Amino acid sequence: xxxxxxxxxxxxxxxxxxxxAALGLCAEKGYARVTxxxxxxxxxxxxxxxxxxxxxxxxxxxEAVADAVVTHTPFPDTGDLATDLHTHMSGIVKLLxxxxxxxxxxxxxxxxxxxxxxxxxxxxxLVGPRVEAAVGRLRSAQRQGExxxxxxxxxxxxMLYGPVYYRHVLRRPPPSSERIASLIGHVLRSxx
Amino acid sequence: xxxxxxxxxxxxxxxxxxxxAALGLCAEKGYARVTxxxxxxxxxxxxxxxxxxxxxxxxxxxEAVADAVVTHTPFPDTGDLATDLHTHMSGIVKLLxxxxxxxxxxxxxxxxxxxxxxxxxxxxxLVGPRVEAAVGRLRSAQRQGExxxxxxxxxxxxMLYGPVYYRHVLRRPPPSSERIASLIGHVLRSxx
Numbered sequence: 001x002x003x004x005x006x007x008x009x010x011x012x013x014x015x016x017x018x019x020x021a022a023l024g025l026c027a028e029k030g031y032a033r034v035t036x037x038x039x040x041x042x043x044x045x046x047x048x049x050x051x052x053x054x055x056x057x058x059x060x061x062x063e064a065v066a067d068a069v070v071t072h073t074p075f076p077d078t079g080d081l082a083t084d085l086h087t088h089m090s091g092i093v094k095l096l097x098x099x100x101x102x103x104x105x106x107x108x109x110x111x112x113x114x115x116x117x118x119x120x121x122x123x124x125x126l127v128g129p130r131v132e133a134a135v136g137r138l139r140s141a142q143r144q145g146e147x148x149x150x151x152x153x154x155x156x157x158x159m160l161y162g163p164v165y166y167r168h169v170l171r172r173p174p175p176s177s178e179r180i181a182s183l184i185g186h187v188l189r190s191x192x
Numbered sequence: 193x194x195x196x197x198x199x200x201x202x203x204x205x206x207x208x209x210x211x212x213a214a215l216g217l218c219a220e221k222g223y224a225r226v227t228x229x230x231x232x233x234x235x236x237x238x239x240x241x242x243x244x245x246x247x248x249x250x251x252x253x254x255e256a257v258a259d260a261v262v263t264h265t266p267f268p269d270t271g272d273l274a275t276d277l278h279t280h281m282s283g284i285v286k287l288l289x290x291x292x293x294x295x296x297x298x299x300x301x302x303x304x305x306x307x308x309x310x311x312x313x314x315x316x317x318l319v320g321p322r323v324e325a326a327v328g329r330l331r332s333a334q335r336q337g338e339x340x341x342x343x344x345x346x347x348x349x350x351m352l353y354g355p356v357y358y359r360h361v362l363r364r365p366p367p368s369s370e371r372i373a374s375l376i377g378h379v380l381r382s383x384x
Contacts, residue, residue, distance in 0.1 A: 032306055103305075109361055110302035113295075114224055119363045127362055155355075155374060162354025163347075169301055169361050170319055171311045182347060190382035 017043040018050055019064040026061060027100035031107020034061075058111045058118040061104045066126045068101050075133050081141040085160065085184045088134075090177060093164060097174040109169065131157055151191045159187045209235040210242060211256040218253060219292035223299020226253075250303045250310040253296045258318045260293050267325050273333040277352065277376045280326075282369060285356060289366040301361065323349055343383045351379045 021042035025034045036057050040047045054060045073091035076084045095101045112119040131154070138153045147153070163183055167174060175183065213234035217226045228249050232239045246252045265283035268276045287293045304311040323346070330345045339345070355375055359366060367375065 030306055106305045110305050112361075112363060113298045113302050114222055122362065123364070127364075152374060155371070155378065158355040158358055159351055159375070159378065162356070162358040163350040164354070165358045165361060166350055166354040169304075169357060170314065171304060172315070172319075179347070182344060183351070186347065186351065186379075186382040190378040 014043065014045050014049060015053065018045060018053075018060060019067065022057065022060045023064050023100040023104055026104045026107060031061070031103060031110070034107075036060075055117060056115070058108055058115060059121055062108055062118065062121055062125060065101055065105050065108065068095060069126065069130065075137045077137060077140060079144075081137075081146050082181075082184055082188060084137065085188075086177075086181055088137075089160065089164065089180050089184065092161075093174050093180065096164070096168050102168075106168070131161075134160070147188070147191045153191075156187055156191050159190075160184065206235065206237050206241060207245065210237060210245075210252060211259065214249065214252045215256050215292040215296055218296045218299060223253070223295060223302070226299075228252075247309060248307070250300055250307060251313055254300055254310065254313055254317060257293055257297050257300065260287060261318065261322065267329045269329060269332060271336075273329075273338050274373075274376055274380060276329065277380075278369075278373055280329075281352065281356065281372050281376065284353075285366050285372065288356070288360050294360075298360070323353075326352070339380070339383045345383075348379055348383050351382075352376065 018039060022034065022039045025038055025042060029038075034057055036047055036050055039057065039060060040050055043050075050060065054063070069092075072095055073088055076087055078084055096105060108118065108122060112122055134157045135153045138147060138156055141147050142149065142151065142153065147156070160183065164175065166172075210231060214226065214231045217230055217234060221230075226249055228239055228242055231249065231252060232242055235242075242252065246255070261284075264287055265280055268279055270276055288297060300310065300314060304314055326349045327345045330339060330348055333339050334341065334343065334345065339348070352375065356367065358364075
């Protein structure tokens with residue numbers, strides 16, 4: 001069979017190559033030393049191609065991180081809320097504490113401090129949808145009577161994620177599986 | 193009275209001038225654009241003087257932030273734990289969300305990601321001692337029977353501070369006074 005050029009597939013291949021190159025460079029050199037030039041060179045595309053799809057290196061890495069978060073930290077609903085939250089949060093802690101995703105996300109969090117557009121993108125593309133998904137899982141538990149009616153589920157989500165971010169940002173050791181379980185137990189106790 | 197030169201007082205005056213200059217510049221230009229040169233020029237000292245006392249601009253700003261945190265967010269012990277925590281945490285939220293301390297601390301948190309010495313200094317000079325003080329206040333409440341024996345007070349502290357850091361780092365709106373009260377209520381409920 002003769003290969004028929006498929007612009008869409010080629011474009012998708014470049015897209016994935018750019019995300020992979022950005023993450024690889026971030027793991028090797030640290031976020032601060034990654035440049036759009038270097039990403040383009042490694043992915044075999046032009047800088048213009050990258051800027052056609054993303055406004056900055058932070059935006060490229062955000063898409064890579066967001067993809068990985070959605071893939072690796074689902075919200076299972078087995079009917080056992082504590083176990084489901086433990087599965088979900090262990091996935092988050094593992095992602096945050098391993099290269100290349102952990103350092104890439106740290107770099108994005110740093111850059112957000114002085115890049116308003118990136119801060120908005122993080123909220124719209126990653127944090128907002130994930131918080132909504134988490135609230136959705138808690139709401140389903142609330143309907144089953146596991147959480148009390150009227151409980152502030154947004155606060156519950158912040159009490160679950162907050163301590164994980166606290167340790168990540170302050171570069172303290174990530175919480176162990178037992179500590180994650182204890183955190184979940186305390187949060188559920190206070191909302192049940 | 194003739195002014196008698198007092199090297200120690202002059203040195204203390206320079207020290208304070210450097211901290212004030214660093215914070216002022218940070219508020220005006222943003223953390224990333226502050227340089228040791230600019231701090232020295234504004235404080236009327238040489239760069240050498242600054243480097244004699246601190247290894248980096250991050251270290252200068254860390255001392256300024258740590259001073260302010262200790263001054264503005266004490267751990268009162270009136271005997272009413274929920275009220276005392278509300279006083280303390282409202283102070284933290286206010287500091288984090290106002291210039292010049294808020295942006296300065298954001299800048300330090302960013303820089304910590306790729307400056308191991310600064311990360312250690314933040315832990316040793318700011319976070320470690322504050323966590324210890326918070327645990328101490330909770331332990332006193334535990335002795336009074338307000339928190340159950342054997343409760344993991346370190347986890348309680350992370351559950352209190354975590355959601356505040358979460359919002360600060362993700363640049364979400366700082367929690368209102370009511371939300372702080374609700375957070376404290378939930379944490380105390382889960383440890384009592």
